[in-house]
Amino acid sequence: xxxxxxxxxxxxxxxxxxxxxxxxxxxxxxxxxxxxxxxxxxxxxxxxxxxxxxxxxxxxxxxxxxxxxxxxxxxxxxxxxxxxxxxxxxxxxxxxxxxxxxxxxxxxxxxxxxxxxxxxxxxxxxxxxxxxxxxxxxxxxxxxxxxxxxxxxxxxxxxxxxxxxxxxxxxxxxxxxxxxxxxxxxxxxxxxxxxxxxxxxxxxxxxxxxxxxxxxxxxxxxxxxxxxxxxxxxxxxxxxxxxxxxxx
Numbered sequence: 001x002x003x004x005x006x007x008x009x010x011x012x013x014x015x016x017x018x019x020x021x022x023x024x025x026x027x028x029x030x031x032x033x034x035x036x037x038x039x040x041x042x043x044x045x046x047x048x049x050x051x052x053x054x055x056x057x058x059x060x061x062x063x064x065x066x067x068x069x070x071x072x073x074x075x076x077x078x079x080x081x082x083x084x085x086x087x088x089x090x091x092x093x094x095x096x097x098x099x100x101x102x103x104x105x106x107x108x109x110x111x112x113x114x115x116x117x118x119x120x121x122x123x124x125x126x127x128x129x130x131x132x133x134x135x136x137x138x139x140x141x142x143x144x145x146x147x148x149x150x151x152x153x154x155x156x157x158x159x160x161x162x163x164x165x166x167x168x169x170x171x172x173x174x175x176x177x178x179x180x181x182x183x184x185x186x187x188x189x190x191x192x193x194x195x196x197x198x199x200x201x202x203x204x205x206x207x208x209x210x211x212x213x214x215x216x217x218x219x220x221x222x223x224x225x226x227x228x229x230x231x232x233x234x235x236x237x238x239x240x241x242x243x244x245x246x247x248x
Contacts, residue, residue, distance in 0.1 A: 014039060015047050019056050020131035023071040024115055025081040027064040079208050080106060084116045086243045087201075090236045091118035091212070097232045100216040101126040103196075105141040107209035108133070110157050110164050112142040126194060126215040134190050137171050140198030141211030143184035147175050148200045148209075183230045188218055195221040199233040202241035212237050 014037050021028060021036055028036070034044035048065050051057035055068045087104045094102035095118045104116040114129040136142030136157075146154065158164055158171050178184045184198040196215035214229055 011047075014043070015050060017131070018044075018047050019051060019067075019071060022051070022057055022065060022067040024113075024131070025084070027060060027062075027066040029064045033065070080115050082247075083208055083210055083244070086247065087210070087212070087240050088116055088118065090240050090243075091116060094118070094212065094214060094232060094236050095120050098214050098229060100214050100220075102236075103129055103141065103213045103215060105134075105139065105211050105213065107136060107142065107145045107211075110136055110166065112136050112139050112145070112211070124217050124220070126196075126217065129215075135166070137166055137174050138186060138189040139213070140184045140186035140196040140215075141200075141213045142198070143174050143178045143186065144198040144200040144211045145209050146171065147178035147184065148203065181230075183233060185226075186213075187221075193218050197226070197229045197233060199230070199237045201237045202244065210240075212240065 017037060018028075018033055021033070030041050030045050030048065033048060034041045037044060037047075039047075048057055048059075052059060052065070052068065056071055057065045058068045059065055083106070084104065091102040091104060099120055099122065101120050102118045103114055105112040105114050111133045112135075114132045114134070117128045117130050119125060119128055134142065136146055146157075149157075154171065154175070158166060158168050161168055186194075186196040186198065188194060190196075194215060195218045196213045198211050198213040201210040201212060212233055214233060
């Protein structure tokens with residue numbers, strides 16, 4: 001499991017997290033950045049200055065900072081920000097209900113990007129995955145999202161095996177299994193020692209393709225937990241979808 005390294009470099013971690021925030025959520029002021037990272041304004045200012053120096057960020061006329069040329073290939077920050085704000089209370093409720101870490105992710109081509117994590121407080125746990133990209137056909141939330149897409153969408157993403165490096169047969173088999181279950185399972189497909197259950201949020205064709213997952217150490221997982229985990233995820237995914245609809 002890729003939890004935080006024992007001898008991590010805190011300043012590097014802060015800088016990388018800040019780059020992800022700018023990329024995913026759009027412009028931030030110094031105070032906003034400090035609050036999100038849990039650091040002093042002076043520290044946030046120094047981090048932003050270094051990101052500007054390396055072209056990861058740019059300072060706008062309103063003195064806020066936006067993603068720079070290095071990060072600009074990604075788009076959709078405003079919609080992700082809104083989705084994240086709506087989903088976070090439900091992620092925290094999932095943690096309270098299941099006792100495990102909960103994630104929110106969005107579909108990007110043949111990958112999913114983690115955009116929010118609510119960690120559980122158990123000593124052995126799956127850590128914060130915010131900002132990470134994973135193959136959609138392996139991640140639980142990615143599998144749940146692929147299972148909701150029609151054939152044309154699947155063809156658009158996986159029609160060229162030479163480009164994707166993923167066998168179409170593997171994708172089709174995963175989609176069939178997920179549709180049969182009604183939810184998705186990732187049992188150590190993305191990381192050794194990690195098991196996750198995923199559920200799509202609403203209809204991916206009608207908005208930002210998003211999914212929720214509950215992730216835990218494989219050592220704590222047992223098949224008898226599946227009905228309760230799937231029910232908790234389904235309830236949370238429906239609640240997020242309803243809140244998004246009400247807020248639109």
